[in-house]
Amino acid sequence: MDSDASFNNGHEPTISDVAYRAGVSIRTVSRVLNNSPRVSDDTRARIEQAITSLSFRPSLRARALATGRSFLIGIVHNDRNALVLDTVQRGVGREATRRGYEVICHSTPLEEEGAIEDVLAFTRRSRIDGLIVLPPVSGIIGLPQALQAEQVAAVALSAVPINGYGSIILSREADAAGAVADYLVALGHQRIAMVTGPQSMISAIERRRGFIEALDRNRVALLHEIEGDYSLASGVAAAEKLLSLSPLPTAIFAANDIMAAGVLKVASERRIAVPSPLSVVGFDGSLVAELLTPALTTVARPFGEMAEIATHQLINLVEGQPLPQAAPPPLRLLIAQSTTASPIGDCPEF
Amino acid sequence: MDSDASFNNGHEPTISDVAYRAGVSIRTVSRVLNNSPRVSDDTRARIEQAITSLSFRPSLRARALATGRSFLIGIVHNDRNALVLDTVQRGVGREATRRGYEVICHSTPLEEEGAIEDVLAFTRRSRIDGLIVLPPVSGIIGLPQALQAEQVAAVALSAVPINGYGSIILSREADAAGAVADYLVALGHQRIAMVTGPQSMISAIERRRGFIEALDRNRVALLHEIEGDYSLASGVAAAEKLLSLSPLPTAIFAANDIMAAGVLKVASERRIAVPSPLSVVGFDGSLVAELLTPALTTVARPFGEMAEIATHQLINLVEGQPLPQAAPPPLRLLIAQSTTASPIGDCPEF
């Protein structure tokens, strides 16, 4: 008795509306929806036509129930990513949409152990098929194992390779920091200081390592370094120390744009002009860089594309398809007004 | 034949596992899950105990299929919200989690007609139960009607009341801008200029109106105004004109923090010190405000709480519960280093 399938009475079209319209069984429609090869071209065309004319879209939730999959992928991040979150989210969204998935976003308060529980609760609640983990959450020890135990496919953006994730998209902190070092040396700077990030965080360790190693390659020694915690206040505190050095550094590299903003603040307070005698470089390529005065030279990683790649990998993982190792998209050194050639001779005294 | 319900064989526990464990029918478990009153305290306790001990969580997707609801709510925004998006998202997330919903986020490229189609496609794809629309998307003419036609419950954050949404949470642009005007006048400023937002956008119109009306109330006339488009470049361009006026304004109010950053840039270039002789005020209370030099006085709206309220209203709407009119959370004028008393005038007589 399929008498009621004959009308599209107002409600959303279902697979049986399509089947009726195309004069086939729902099984065959299902085959078309799932790209099964066992359908004749003729039938397929008729079904596709019916789908279009009814503007039918398979219900994700019915499909989810039947397959045991949700067609949902999650993003976990933490508060500090606010500035790149939007970019990442959109990148994930692009690829997810392309492949028929939806995206759910979750922000966790990063308290090491607490965060693991929090993420697990999120995955259970939302029943996502796969998870994209952004740093610094991705660096939490034990998280990939916990996710594995819960059968959640996970792909991470991370500064360094980590065991346990299905795939890692490297954020190339070290390379990007190295590019900054090369750039500063090319400008003739020899007295270079750095405000590092918190050395408990992998990203910060890598930025420092990449910067110092590149300086080494250029046979330049790091004049001085002070550890910050990525906050504005710590940037200010570090700059106060660095700008009390004598002679002054000619360039300061801050491990993120926010701390660099702090450096600019102190420089301004002490009437040390930027970019000369003091060049300042930030890190992240965030929106704030161009808003500062002077606009901050910084280095941007292609987070949008990285997110797309991560999503691609994740869905491949979920669907059991091969994981091609894509070439990483290029870094971009965004040169602005906060850097210039090293002043000839020594810095003036103040 | 329920022989297989007796073991919890590895897989996620289902409602029948719970029913078996508690020695009742699944119907009764379902009642407990849905807070139906028609269950004895004794049975309820036994079922709740079984739920806990199995750490059972009802499958959203099965529930979705059975009820025709998805327990998903969406957020639509556009690129320009990046700075507050995170706050809003977290606010929505808090309330949504509390009430058993998940959140899906969608960013649309705001092209008036295009955006409507884009949002509709999003709602159809994700089958959300309700939608939270952020400005400026919420101001798109015809969108609430289009959503109504698709049966999507929608609540908007908006600068002004709009017909068609289930509920509106006012962003109080005018009030906040008025607070800035009051503050500047209290500081003794009489020559006040404004960089407005694009007068095609409601938020910008309201900010301008609120500012001017408050000045009027204080018997101060707006010295000059220039329309920007919320971008850095437009802020710079506007400042170049305003800072060529003679005599100079003693205070400039920019309709968002980004344009205010532009004003600071030009002031710095022309060696006009901020906050004296020139005070600068931004709008939004965004992260960038404190990063600028000098830190920008700005006004923050409680978007996190507004988002929570909006979500509360939305879920009430979806579930057919009453919509209480909550008192709006307070605005916060964030006074920083970019403002000080007017260098010339003393305070007005009243």
Add this chain to the structure above:
DNA sequence: AACGCTTTAGTTAGCGCTATCATTTATTGC
């Protein structure tokens, strides 16, 4: 033309819930 083999299409049993109806059991009035 009868046979097997491949290709295409249909039948149908769930997926884990909700909610309509029916049924059983406790409570109350007179």
Add this chain to the structure above:
DNA sequence: GCAATAAATGATAGCGCTAACTAAAGCGTT
């Protein structure tokens, strides 16, 4: 004490899909 009513619980039909399993049709072979 017994019908009448209320309260608590159970049996079960879907929700819109997927995916075994089954059936029919096309097509060379000998």
